[in-house]
Amino acid sequence: MAFVLSCLFRLMIWALLTADLSAINLAIGLGLALLLPHARGPGEPLGPTLRALLRSLAAVPLAYGEALALMVAGDREREGWIERPAGDPNNRLLIFLEVFAITLTPFTIVLGLSEGSRGPHYTIHQLRPRRRRTEDTQP
Amino acid sequence: MSLLLLGAGLVLWFWGTWPLLEQGSYLSKLHKLSVSDTLGSGLILLGLLLRIPRQWPLLALALLGLVVWNTIFGYVLARCSQPGELKR
Amino acid sequence: MTLLLWGMVLALLIPIAVVCRPCSVWDRMAAFGSIASKVALITMVVAVLRGDWMLGLVGAISLSAGNAGMLLLANLLREVER
Numbered sequence: 001m002a003f004v005l006s007c008l009f010r011l012m013i014w015a016l017l018t019a020d021l022s023a024i025n026l027a028i029g030l031g032l033a034l035l036l037p038h039a040r041g042p043g044e045p046l047g048p049t050l051r052a053l054l055r056s057l058a059a060v061p062l063a064y065g066e067a068l069a070l071m072v073a074g075d076r077e078r079e080g081w082i083e084r085p086a087g088d089p090n091n092r093l094l095i096f097l098e099v100f101a102i103t104l105t106p107f108t109i110v111l112g113l114s115e116g117s118r119g120p121h122y123t124i125h126q127l128r129p130r131r132r133r134t135e136d137t138q139p
Numbered sequence: 140m141s142l143l144l145l146g147a148g149l150v151l152w153f154w155g156t157w158p159l160l161e162q163g164s165y166l167s168k169l170h171k172l173s174v175s176d177t178l179g180s181g182l183i184l185l186g187l188l189l190r191i192p193r194q195w196p197l198l199a200l201a202l203l204g205l206v207v208w209n210t211i212f213g214y215v216l217a218r219c220s221q222p223g224e225l226k227r
Numbered sequence: 228m229t230l231l232l233w234g235m236v237l238a239l240l241i242p243i244a245v246v247c248r249p250c251s252v253w254d255r256m257a258a259f260g261s262i263a264s265k266v267a268l269i270t271m272v273v274a275v276l277r278g279d280w281m282l283g284l285v286g287a288i289s290l291s292a293g294n295a296g297m298l299l300l301a302n303l304l305r306e307v308e309r
Contacts (some may be wrong), residue, residue, distance in 0.1 A: 016203075041201040060206075066151065067174045071154055079167060100207070103214045106174045109166065111216055111221055136146045145231055145272075152238040154291055156261060159245045164306050172257055176264045183268055187275050194280065201271065201287040205264065206292030215298050219305040221251040 001046055007058045048087055049094050056101035063105045070106055073129030080128070085111055086120040098122075101122075144186030160188030167219050177209040228276060235272065239265045256301060263294045 007030075014029035015021065070077075084102070087094045099110050102124065111123045155175020155183045158168050181202060242258040242265070267289045274283035 013200070016196045016200040019194075063178055067151065067178050070171075070174065077167065079164065079195075099214055100210055103173070104177065104206070104210045106170050106178070109169060109173075109217045111217055125166045125170075127167050140270070142228075142231075149234050149238065152235070152265070153241075155293060156238055156241045159258060159261070163233070165251075165257075168254070169257060172238055172261055180264055180268050182273070185272060189260075190275055193281065197284065197287045201290040204291030204293060206289075209260075209264060212294060212298060214259055215301050216253065219301040224235060226256075 002049075003038060004085065006038060010036065018048065045091075049091065049097065052094050052097035056097050056104070058063050059104045061102040066106045069129055070127070078128050078130045080126045082108075082124050082126050084124055085118075085122045086122050089113060089115070141186045141189040144189065148179045148182030148186065151175055151182060155179060156208050165220060166217060169213055173209065173213045176205055177213075179207055180209070232269070232272060232276065235265070235269050239269065252304065256297065256304075260294055260297055264290070265298070 009025070010033035011029050015026070016027070018025055030114060063070060087098055089095060095113065099122075100124065102108050102110050107126055107128055109124055109125045113122055149214075152175050155171045158171045184198060184202045184205065188195060188202075191198075239262065242261040245258040246255055248264070267286050270286035270289070271283055274280065274286060
């Protein structure tokens with residue numbers, strides 16, 4: 001299943017690159033997609049990967065919202081370090097998608113993946129707009 | 140509509156690139172750079188896409204490449220600029 | 228539209244100014260990555276302005292190739308600093 005998906009992805013890149021949907025061009029693209037080396041390894045469960053893919057697609061509008069929030073907040077920002085549970089580190093595609101989704105949003109950047117006692121988790125650097133109320137009580 | 144998108148992308152560019160000149164922590168500069176280079180450039184490409192819809196395949200490829208490469212670039216810079224194992 | 232192009236060139240001058248003055252190597256890397264994507268975007272905009280699609284092809288290729296060399300350089304620098 002993952003094999004079919006990766007072939008479809010390569011075929012899509014080929015079609016976008018050549019901008020030509022004739023049968024012979026698609027056949028060439030399909031041949032290339034099948035012939036290029038594929039990732040080897042044990043079959044990985046597809047469910048979490050698909051869910052991560054959906055989440056990284058949903059991260060794009062979220063990223064615009066967060067960028068707007070940062071711009072509105074101006075200079076009042078707060079930096080911090082947080083940790084967030086991660087997926088199975090053996091599934092490389094899953095890790096890639098999760099890192100992509102977290103780093104795309106302007107509030108957060110992934111700094112590393114570490115194995116803790118509570119399972120794998122990301123170390124994340126976070127930049128958040130500070131709320132007006134907390135600023136009033138702080139000075 | 141296209142001009143609006145292009146202008147919004149330009150505003151994001153200026154806002155996100157300006158902190159590079161200031162004295163701030165490196166990671167917060169990276170956060171703002173990701174705003175400007177990924178999201179602002181994405182808006183500009185969308186504006187161009189509205190202007191010439193005939194060339195959509197190449198522009199879509201450019202958009203995909205831009206978002207993925209810039210995001211991963213930000214991640215790699217942030218990861219590599221931290222010396223050794225993370226110490227807080 | 229021409230005004231927009233002037234604005235983009237002004238925005239491009241910011242990271243160039245950062246590179247020109249003394250700063251740490253990581254600031255420099257971030258500024259160079261920013262310059263790369265900005266120049267590619269300006270190429271695309273100029274292509275649309277002039278209606279010259281060959282130029283747009285150059286911009287699209289340089290965007291989708293990305294700054295892979297920069298990623299390798301960052302990894303190398305980290306290994307050297309360790």
